[in-house]
Amino acid sequence: xxxxxxxxxxxxxxxxxxxxxxxxxxxxxxxxxxxxxxxxxxxxxxxxxxxxxxxxxxxxxxxxxxxxxxxxxxxxxxxxxxxxxxxxxxxxxxxxxxxxxxxxxxxxxxxxxxxxxxxxxxxxxxxxxxxxxxxxxxxxxxxxxxxxxxxxxxxxxxxxxxxxxxxxxxxxxxxxxxxxxxxxxxxxxxxxxxxxxxxxxxxxxxxxxxxxxxxxxxxxxxxxxxxxxxxxxxxxxxxxxxxxxxxxxxxxxxxxxxxxxxxxxxxxxxxxxxxxxxxxxxxxxxx
Amino acid sequence: xxxxxxxxxxxxxxxxxxxxxxxxxxxxxxxxxxxxxxxxxxxxxxxxxxxxxxxxxxxxxxxxxxxxxxxxxxxxxxxxxxxxxxxxxxxxxxxxxxxxxxxxxxxxxxxxxxxxxxxxxxxxxxxxxxxxxxxxxxxxxxxxxxxxxxxxxxxxxxxxxxxxxxxxxxxxxxxxxxxxxxxxxxxxxxxxxxxxxxxxxxxxxxxxxxxxxxxxxxxxxxxxxxxxxxxxxxxxxxxxxxxxxxxxxxxxxxxxxxxxxxxxxxxxxxxxxxxxxxxxxxxxxxx
Numbered sequence: 001x002x003x004x005x006x007x008x009x010x011x012x013x014x015x016x017x018x019x020x021x022x023x024x025x026x027x028x029x030x031x032x033x034x035x036x037x038x039x040x041x042x043x044x045x046x047x048x049x050x051x052x053x054x055x056x057x058x059x060x061x062x063x064x065x066x067x068x069x070x071x072x073x074x075x076x077x078x079x080x081x082x083x084x085x086x087x088x089x090x091x092x093x094x095x096x097x098x099x100x101x102x103x104x105x106x107x108x109x110x111x112x113x114x115x116x117x118x119x120x121x122x123x124x125x126x127x128x129x130x131x132x133x134x135x136x137x138x139x140x141x142x143x144x145x146x147x148x149x150x151x152x153x154x155x156x157x158x159x160x161x162x163x164x165x166x167x168x169x170x171x172x173x174x175x176x177x178x179x180x181x182x183x184x185x186x187x188x189x190x191x192x193x194x195x196x197x198x199x200x201x202x203x204x205x206x207x208x209x210x211x212x213x214x215x216x217x218x219x220x221x222x223x224x225x226x227x228x229x230x231x232x233x234x235x236x237x238x239x240x241x242x243x244x245x246x247x248x249x250x251x252x253x254x255x256x257x258x259x260x261x262x263x264x265x266x267x268x269x270x271x272x273x274x275x276x277x278x279x280x281x282x283x284x285x286x287x
Numbered sequence: 288x289x290x291x292x293x294x295x296x297x298x299x300x301x302x303x304x305x306x307x308x309x310x311x312x313x314x315x316x317x318x319x320x321x322x323x324x325x326x327x328x329x330x331x332x333x334x335x336x337x338x339x340x341x342x343x344x345x346x347x348x349x350x351x352x353x354x355x356x357x358x359x360x361x362x363x364x365x366x367x368x369x370x371x372x373x374x375x376x377x378x379x380x381x382x383x384x385x386x387x388x389x390x391x392x393x394x395x396x397x398x399x400x401x402x403x404x405x406x407x408x409x410x411x412x413x414x415x416x417x418x419x420x421x422x423x424x425x426x427x428x429x430x431x432x433x434x435x436x437x438x439x440x441x442x443x444x445x446x447x448x449x450x451x452x453x454x455x456x457x458x459x460x461x462x463x464x465x466x467x468x469x470x471x472x473x474x475x476x477x478x479x480x481x482x483x484x485x486x487x488x489x490x491x492x493x494x495x496x497x498x499x500x501x502x503x504x505x506x507x508x509x510x511x512x513x514x515x516x517x518x519x520x521x522x523x524x525x526x527x528x529x530x531x532x533x534x535x536x537x538x539x540x541x542x543x544x545x546x547x548x549x550x551x552x553x554x555x556x557x558x559x560x561x562x563x564x565x566x567x568x569x570x571x572x573x574x
Contacts, residue, residue, distance in 0.1 A: 022351065026313070026475055034468035035497075035537075038484065041471045045485040064309065181321035184328045185472070188313055197325065198332040210322075250322075 003121045003147070005114045005155040007077035013070035013108035016132060017061045021101045023189070024052045027059060030186035031219030032176050039232070043101070052099040054237045055222035057139040058091065058215045060099075060129065061107050062190030074111055078123055084195060084205035085148040088214030089122055090161075090280075092142035092241035098234040099139070104132040112142075115158030121150040122158060142241065148206075161243060161280045164266055170257035171265075174224040177253040178212060186216040211247040217254060217277055218242065221269045224256040225283050229265055235286075242281035246271070263287055290408040290434070292401045292442040294364035300357035300395040303419060304348045308388045310476070311339045314346055317473035318506030319463050326519070330388070339386040341524045342509035344426040345378065345502045347386075347416065348394050349477025361398055365410055371482060371492035372435040375501030376409055377448075377567075379429035379528035385521040386426070391419040399429075402445030408437040409445060429528065435493075448530060448567045451553055457544035458552075461511040464540040465499060473503040498534040504541060504564055505529065508556045511543040512570050516552055522573075529568035533558070550574055 021043050028040040031053065035041070043050040109127040116122075124144040130137050179185075183196040191213055194201040202210040222240055230236035248254065252271040259266040267281035308330050315327040318340065322328070330337040396414040403409075411431040417424050466472075470483040478500055481488040489497040509527055517523035535541065539558040546553040554568035 022475060025471075029468065029472055029475075034471060035484075041468070042474075042481070042484045044479060044481050046481070046487050179466075181316065181328070184312075184321060185316055187329075188309060188316075192331060194329070194331050194333070197322075197329045200333050 003079045003081070003114065003150050003153050003155070004077060005116070005153065008111050008114045010074065010077050011108065011110040012074045015061065015066060015070040015107045016068040016104070017066045017107065018104045019060055019065060019102060021050060023062070023065065024050070024056055024101055027056050027189045027219070028053055030189050031055065031216060031223055032178060032182070033223060050101045051234055052101055053219065053223060054095050054099065054226065054234050054240070055093065055219045056099055057093045057095065057129070057141060058218065059189040059191070060105070060139070061127070064190070070108070074109060074125060078111070078114070081147050081150050083193065084201060085150070087146050087148065087247070088244045089144035089146040090142070090241070090243045091215065091218050092239065094140040094239040095234070095237060096137040096139060103138065105129045105138055106132050113158055114155060116151050116153055116155035117146070117157060118151045120146050120148045121153065121155070122146055124158075164280065166259055166266055166268070168259070171260045172228045172258040173255060174228050175253050175255040176220050176224060178216075178220065178248070178250055180251045182216060182250045183210060183212050186213055191215065207247065209249065212250050212252070214244040217244070217248045217269060220254050221256050221267065221278055221281070225258065225265065225267060225285075228258060229260065229283065229287070230285050238284040238286070240281070240283050242267070242278045244277065245279050246275060246277045248277050260287070290366045290368070290401065290437050290440050290442070291364060292403070292440065295398050295401045297361070297364050298395065298397040299361045302348065302353060302357040302394045303355040303391070304353045304394065305391045306347055306352060306389060308337060310349070310352065311337070311343055311388055314343050314476045314506070315340055317476050318342065318503060318510055319465060319469070320510060337388045338521055339388055340506065340510060341382050341386065341513065341521050341527070342380065342506045343386055344380045344382065344416070344428060345505065346476045346478070347392070347426070348414070351477070357395070361396060361412060365398070365401070368434050368437050370480065371488060372437070374433050374435065374534070375531045376431035376433040377429070377528070377530045378502065378505050379526065381427040381526040382521070382524060383424040383426060390425065392416045392425055393419050400445055401442060403438050403440055403442035404433070404444060405438045407433050407435045408440065408442070409433055411445075451567065453546055453553055453555070455546070458547045459515045459545040460542060461515050462540050462542040463507050463511060465503075465507065465535070465537055467538045469503060469537045470497060470499050473500055478502065494534065496536065499537050499539070501531040504531070504535045504556060507541050508543050508554065508565055508568070512545065512552065512554060515545060516547065516570065516574070517572050525571040525573070527568070527570050529554070529565045531564065532566045533562060533564045535564050547574070
């Protein structure tokens with residue numbers, strides 16, 4: 001069955017899920033945090049309160065922490081496709097408050113668009129999560145998935161990202177090196193797609209070897225933004241949107257360049273000079 | 288209250304606990320396994336069945352996976368002491384079968400000895416775990432904890448390890464490098480003692496910086512033994528006993544030397560030439 005553009009507008013959920021302090025610690029290590037970031041990687045360091053990386057929101061609803069499934073898969077109405085051909089297109093998060101170290105929450109979502117890019121199909125989602133007890137908004141996720149080879153079904157091309165002129169030198173440049181086994185740690189936060197771990201599966205998907213999760217690079221990038229622009233304080237990190245433009249390989253060094261304009265910053269991430277892996281980045285923050 | 292030698296013989300448990308496939312994967316990464324060991328670090332690699340490192344037995348009964356606590360802490364009758372002064376003395380494991388990737392099990396234990404070494408006290412335990420449904424034996428753990436500064440209570444010195452003559456060159460030497468953040472990953476398998484993560488706590492314990500968990504070094508060592516002597520097959524790995532002789536710092540390279548004698552191997556682990564961190568090692572295996 002090819003992609004069905006009529007699925008746009010479908011709603012899914014509500015799904016009830018939770019996370020624990022341990023999930024946040026594991027995620028922190030999955031996006032490369034270490035001994036210099038004990039507020040994010042430990043829960044019992046004297047004089048330090050545990051904090052949660054804002055990008056944890058992206059993995060909050062991991063399959064193994066769902067208490068009550070909403071029952072309607074977002075993919076049920078979209079059609080079938082080869083999961084080895086699926087890559088992350090765009091990702092956005094809005095934090096309505098700093099994420100607590102543990103939570104019970106309810107998530108609802110909808111398919112906001114299905115687009116035909118010719119070389120592939122794009123499926124755009126939005127999810128909103130609220131605290132189960134209080135109903136307090138926690139975060140909103142925006143994401144689009146790109147399914148290579150599934151274009152040409154005659155759908156709309158969808159919106160193009162506005163071009164941003166970044167021709168001055170960046171205000172900040174920060175590099176973090178991913179580890180050869182980064183995907184093996186990161187995947188324990190929920191996304192077990194073997195594209196990121198199994199060499200033979202990665203070959204089926206057209207890659208020489210397993211690629212890093214797009215959301216792992218997104219997490220490394222958000223970590224750089226948080227420490228560089230928000231003084232490491234999640235309360236100053238409000239929203240982050242970006243587009244995935246090229247795969248990252250485990251072991252790559254990710255260099256994040258930032259251009260600040262008041263309470264917004266544009267950013268992009270490269271795996272080598274000129275090899276942009278995350279672009280069109282916009283952070284909204286409290287300077 | 289000082290150490291009470293009368294606590295020897297106390298029994299504890301039964302405690303009911305479980306582990307999942309994810310716990311085994313997280314442990315594997317905690318002891319340094321990576322992309323060359325996908326049988327241990329992934330559960331969905333094509334043509335590869337997930338396997339569990341035998342040394343996972345040491346962390347099987349992590350506090351956050353206990354379903355029904357036996358109610359009697361082994362420490363309740365031992366006396367009180369400063370946990371910053373506690374280090375691992377000896378560790379032994381016997382595998383009655385290869386560990387399954389998930390299990391519900393019952394553990395019972397007893398204090399097998401309380402010894403006065405002058406500079407500190409030694410508390411020796413033994414734990415036996417059986418599968419909850421079948422009653423099938425899974426593993427037996429032997430361990431002793433050394434509490435610095437708590438000796439001199441007038442107790443027995445306890446047995447000394449038999450001296451083994453290892454004056455020939457080792458048959459195998461394998462080195463693995465631990466990571467600066469190794470303890471931060473390893474601790475998510477259950478032992479959250481801040482001696483391994485919090486610099487100020489480590490200083491209280493007399494260390495310049497946080498030290499690696501003894502059981503993490505034990506896991507690295509067991510991993511080297513498994514791959515070198517058992518062809519990576521947990522069914523050929525029967526028991527492993529060793530003594531912790533010196534702290535390991537995260538980032539150290541651990542070099543494991545092995546002397547094979549039939550179906551036994553003696554081993555020791557160094558962090559630098561002559562700086563033995565694990566000694567008196569004995570592995571029982573199927574060659």
